[in-house]
Amino acid sequence: MILISTATSPFGRKVKIAAIIHGLSDRIRVEKGDPWTEGDILRRTNPLGKMPALITPEGFTIYDSSVILEYFDTLLDCARLFPAERRLETLVFHSLGNGLIEAGILIAYERLRRPAEFCYEPWIDHQRGKLQRALASLAGRAPDPHIADAGSITLACALGYFDWRKQIEWREEFPALIGWLDAFREAFPAFDATKAEH
Numbered sequence: 001m002i003l004i005s006t007a008t009s010p011f012g013r014k015v016k017i018a019a020i021i022h023g024l025s026d027r028i029r030v031e032k033g034d035p036w037t038e039g040d041i042l043r044r045t046n047p048l049g050k051m052p053a054l055i056t057p058e059g060f061t062i063y064d065s066s067v068i069l070e071y072f073d074t075l076l077d078c079a080r081l082f083p084a085e086r087r088l089e090t091l092v093f094h095s096l097g098n099g100l101i102e103a104g105i106l107i108a109y110e111r112l113r114r115p116a117e118f119c120y121e122p123w124i125d126h127q128r129g130k131l132q133r134a135l136a137s138l139a140g141r142a143p144d145p146h147i148a149d150a151g152s153i154t155l156a157c158a159l160g161y162f163d164w165r166k167q168i169e170w171r172e173e174f175p176a177l178i179g180w181l182d183a184f185r186e187a188f189p190a191f192d193a194t195k196a197e198h
């Protein structure tokens with residue numbers, strides 16, 4: 001399999017962590033994609049030009065990260081990323097994690113991609129409101145950090161992304177989540193192993 005991503009993509013990290021923890025990483029080669037360049041392999045593979053995309057051994061292309069995790073489950077002895085016995089709960093935590101990363105990406109792009117004079121603070125505040133509400137809800141009820149399913153992996157990647165891009169000072173605002181992430185990191189060294197050098 002070929003995974004097209006970058007070292008820093010939080011959605012790419014989610015897929016890499018899932019692959020390492022569930023024993024699929026030996027079957028995956030990572031190729032660097034670049035969403036900003038015409039003709040890049042990423043755009044040729046995923047018409048939306050978003051990372052990550054996965055090319056299966058049969059030459060079938062899969063995106064987005066959530067569908068890649070669904071595909072991984074088909075390669076395992078049973079569904080481990082979306083376990084049947086708690087599928088709905090896992091899907092909701094997974095959505096929360098995806099939404100956190102998406103809002104974080106919108107804030108990062110507003111700051112980094114838009115010329116400073118056009119940067120629109122009310123839009124950033126609107127996105128940060130999503131982060132605040134979602135993290136507050138997570139601090140009240142987080143998934144088991146010792147189980148690596150689509151929900152916990154994605155939430156851990158969201159917190160790792162905020163540590164890098166600082167869209168929110170989550171460690172100060174939601175200290176209860178520090179212990180949660182530490183427990184996940186300790187249980188799954190794949191989290192630290194996929195941390196990009198910035």
Ligand SMILES: N[C@@H](CCC(=O)N[C@@H](CS)C(=O)NCC(=O)O)C(=O)O
Pocket residue numbers: 009010011012035048049050051052064065066105
């Ligand atoms: N829903 C997609 C989102 C992927 C995404 O937004 N990736 C970012 C990088 S982490 C990207 O490729 N951005 C470039 C762009 O939107 O053009 C997924 O889960 O894979």
